[in-house]
Amino acid sequence: MELTLNRLTKRYKDKTAVDSLSAALTPGLYGLLGANGAGKTTLMRMVCGILSPTSGNVALDGRDTVAMGESYRDLLGYLPQNFGYYPVFTAMDYLLYVAALKGLTKGAAKVRANELLETVSLQTVAKKKIRTFSGGMKQRLGIAQALLNDPKILVLDEPTAGLDPKERVRFRNLISGISKDKIVILSTHIVSDVEYIADAILVMKDGRLVHQGRPEEITASIAGRVWECRVGPEETGRLTARYTVSNLKHEGERDMLRIVSDGKPCESAVPVEPTLEDLYLYYFSSETDPGIPGEEGNR
Amino acid sequence: MQILLLEMKRVVKSRMTWIPLLVAAALSVMISFSVISDAQYLSVDQDGKAVKITGMDAIRASKEQARPYEGTVTEAKLRDALAVFQNVSRKYGEKIPTAEFYNKLVPPSYFLNMIGTVYAGGGEEQDALGKVNPDDVGGFYRRRSEVLKNDLEAKYPGSQDVVRQARKLNDKVRTPFVFQDGYTSDNAANLCVLIFLLVLIGAAVVSGTFAADYQNGSDDILRCTKNGHVKFAVAKLCSSVLIVLAMFAVCILIFVLSVDSAYGWDSLRTSVQVLFPLSFLPFTVGQAQGATVLAGLLTLLAAVCFALFASAKCRHPTTALTIVLAFCILPAILHSVADGNIADFLTCVLPTGGAGISHNFFNQLNQSAFVQIGPFRVWAPYLTIGAAILEIPLFFVLSIRAYCRHQAA
Numbered sequence: 001m002e003l004t005l006n007r008l009t010k011r012y013k014d015k016t017a018v019d020s021l022s023a024a025l026t027p028g029l030y031g032l033l034g035a036n037g038a039g040k041t042t043l044m045r046m047v048c049g050i051l052s053p054t055s056g057n058v059a060l061d062g063r064d065t066v067a068m069g070e071s072y073r074d075l076l077g078y079l080p081q082n083f084g085y086y087p088v089f090t091a092m093d094y095l096l097y098v099a100a101l102k103g104l105t106k107g108a109a110k111v112r113a114n115e116l117l118e119t120v121s122l123q124t125v126a127k128k129k130i131r132t133f134s135g136g137m138k139q140r141l142g143i144a145q146a147l148l149n150d151p152k153i154l155v156l157d158e159p160t161a162g163l164d165p166k167e168r169v170r171f172r173n174l175i176s177g178i179s180k181d182k183i184v185i186l187s188t189h190i191v192s193d194v195e196y197i198a199d200a201i202l203v204m205k206d207g208r209l210v211h212q213g214r215p216e217e218i219t220a221s222i223a224g225r226v227w228e229c230r231v232g233p234e235e236t237g238r239l240t241a242r243y244t245v246s247n248l249k250h251e252g253e254r255d256m257l258r259i260v261s262d263g264k265p266c267e268s269a270v271p272v273e274p275t276l277e278d279l280y281l282y283y284f285s286s287e288t289d290p291g292i293p294g295e296e297g298n299r
Numbered sequence: 300m301q302i303l304l305l306e307m308k309r310v311v312k313s314r315m316t317w318i319p320l321l322v323a324a325a326l327s328v329m330i331s332f333s334v335i336s337d338a339q340y341l342s343v344d345q346d347g348k349a350v351k352i353t354g355m356d357a358i359r360a361s362k363e364q365a366r367p368y369e370g371t372v373t374e375a376k377l378r379d380a381l382a383v384f385q386n387v388s389r390k391y392g393e394k395i396p397t398a399e400f401y402n403k404l405v406p407p408s409y410f411l412n413m414i415g416t417v418y419a420g421g422g423e424e425q426d427a428l429g430k431v432n433p434d435d436v437g438g439f440y441r442r443r444s445e446v447l448k449n450d451l452e453a454k455y456p457g458s459q460d461v462v463r464q465a466r467k468l469n470d471k472v473r474t475p476f477v478f479q480d481g482y483t484s485d486n487a488a489n490l491c492v493l494i495f496l497l498v499l500i501g502a503a504v505v506s507g508t509f510a511a512d513y514q515n516g517s518d519d520i521l522r523c524t525k526n527g528h529v530k531f532a533v534a535k536l537c538s539s540v541l542i543v544l545a546m547f548a549v550c551i552l553i554f555v556l557s558v559d560s561a562y563g564w565d566s567l568r569t570s571v572q573v574l575f576p577l578s579f580l581p582f583t584v585g586q587a588q589g590a591t592v593l594a595g596l597l598t599l600l601a602a603v604c605f606a607l608f609a610s611a612k613c614r615h616p617t618t619a620l621t622i623v624l625a626f627c628i629l630p631a632i633l634h635s636v637a638d639g640n641i642a643d644f645l646t647c648v649l650p651t652g653g654a655g656i657s658h659n660f661f662n663q664l665n666q667s668a669f670v671q672i673g674p675f676r677v678w679a680p681y682l683t684i685g686a687a688i689l690e691i692p693l694f695f696v697l698s699i700r701a702y703c704r705h706q707a708a
Contacts, residue, residue, distance in 0.1 A: 045519075045707050048519075048523045049523065050519055050522055050523060050706070050707040051706055051707050052706060069528070070525055070526070070528070073523055073524055073525050073527060073528075074525040076523050076524075077523075078519070078520060078523040079520070080516060080519040080520060082516045083516065083520075084512070084515040084516025084517035084518065084519060084520065085515075085517055086309055086313075086517060088309065088312040088313050088314075089309065089312075093308075093309075096305065097305045097306075097309065098520065098521070098524065100301045100302045100305050100526075101302060101521055101524035101525065101526045101527050101531055102524045102525050102526070103524075103525040103526055106301060142520075145520060146520075149524075149525070
């Protein structure tokens with residue numbers, strides 16, 4: 001199974017949200033990283049067929065997914081960024097409703113809905129109205145609905161938004177466990193969501209795919225650009241203002257700084273092994289902290 | 300089928316649905332009650348003072364008083380009615396005593412109206428009643444057909460097609476007419492008001508069907524599912540239509556059963572011409588009521604399908620609701636402010652053309668309005684029904700198409 005994105009482009013009046021993006025995805029878990037506005041949601045919507053590309057197409061094993069229609073949607077599970085639901089429904093009602101739309105028989109739908117409610121720890125509130133749920137509970141229900149048809153292509157847009165740390169760990173393990181033989185695309189700007197479970201990372205910026213590869217491969221691309229140094233408080237102020245600091249830890253009178261920079265930031269700095277978070281900051285420091293001056297030169 | 304049932308269950312559970320449905324049921328009860336309670340019968344007591352009776356008592360008293368005139372409207376009965384009028388007029392002039400008026404002139408009032416309309420010759424009906432020779436009333440039915448033909452020729456000069464169409468229908472009018480006291484034009488007017496309100500409520504209820512899902516984001520998930528395109532759209536459309544149909548059926552049944560039971564089912568045998576002497580509709584008032592309900596149903600379906608189309612096209616339910624309500628009242632506005640063939644045409648062909656307060660299907664049935672379409676003139680009720688029949692499948696299909704082509708924001 002191969003999902004191919006062929007020069008996918010989505011233009012709005014004065015903005016190109018996704019710009020001629022190409023990728024070939026085989027079964028595995030893909031972490032889609034990018035700052036807000038990078039085009040992740042637009043890309044995912046095009047993959048799911050709820051948004052038509054301005055040009056390019058999505059193909060599954062060489063067949064255009066739009067032409068595949070129902071048979072493509074049968075393989076699809078989608079959790080959008082803003083999980084919309086019907087407030088009058090209970091969790092069980094909602095899952096049965098979506099299951100019917102996914103073509104499950106009434107009996108199979110009940111079994112599957114119960115299984116998934118247990119998986120996402122919502123079985124005790126199965127008969128409660130969704131409008132009474134917390135954000136995390138709604139998100140877990142959203143994940144459950146996406147899994148109802150045991151999708152071969154699972155698209156999750158910011159699935160961990162609203163989840164507490166324990167729930168996020170549970171979610172990571174759940175996704176990791178089900179991603180075998182599936183193409184899972186998980187968009188996030190929380191690096192730790194995908195750092196340890198993703199088979200490949202896709203980094204999007206300004207609608208383009210700026211990097212893709214295994215986590216260790218793409219972090220290797222910024223090898224020599226991540227530094228650590230132990231400095232005094234005065235120096236800390238200067239470095240923080242000038243460079244992208246990915247971590248700052250007070251150690252007695254001195255501070256331990258982790259800096260993402262193209263050049264050596266200070267005399268005492270030593271190169272260290274980059275992480276995915278460093279990579280994210282390397283590419284998106286301007287979006288995450290527009291106040292950093294001279295951002296390009298600081299890399 | 301499973302999707303349809305689940306969708307219906309969902310829609311019915313929503314407050315946005317059941318509150319308007321309850322309002323519709325309450326309105327139908329209130330209107331039915333007012334039609335019965337507003338019935339009036341005026342008479343005089345032994346002291347000669349006017350006495351007003353209302354409600355069921357008034358309906359019963361009116362029926363009792365009209366009994367001598369009930370049954371077949373023979374020319375002899377018309378002659379007798381005219382003779383009564385002329386005797387009272389000759390005796391009292393314009394100052395008819397109250398008791399004489401209520402006891403002698405009110406019972407044959409429908410007959411006097413028929414004679415006055417047919418013999419007025421463009422003048423006042425009251426004058427005509429004074430001048431007509433009772434012997435001439437012997438040719439009432441022949442004279443009525445002539446007046447109808449002359450009226451149409453005057454209204455549509457040179458349009459023999461109109462006269463031919465009207466005559467074709469008029470030839471089917473059963474003569475002599477039948478009169479059973481009870482059903483009045485007010486009953487029909489109130490039925491039309493109820494239909495108009497049901498159309499408004501029905502269209503408003505369904506206007507959020509798709510647009511609300513677009514707005515709250517639930518549509519994004521649903522349209523990604525295997526059955527999330529045409530099948531889902533059809534299920535949503537069908538559930539909306541079925542719920543609105545159920546509302547219409549319940550509300551109309553409440554009205555018809557209560558009002559017709561109160562006024563008497565036998566009064567539905569009355570010829571339409573007793574109420575509207577120059578109508579060429581070959582129906583009894585019961586059949587006209589049935590046709591009005593049927594046209595109301597078609598109008599409701601056309602309006603609902605249009606509302607669903609607007610909902611499938613709009614991203615926000617408020618926008619859809621505004622458009623739908625504007626279209627619901629547009630025929631009434633056009634009817635009251637605009638004149639001419641284009642206004643008449645638009646009034647008939649708009650999805651809600653068959654529903655209105657002053658402009659409604661019952662009035663169309665009993666008026667001789669023809670709308671010019673190219674070289675043809677079409678009787679307004681035919682155009683209204685024909686447009687609704689075309690619009691129902693048209694907007695149904697357009698709604699499916701609009702939903703399937705919708706793009707996430």
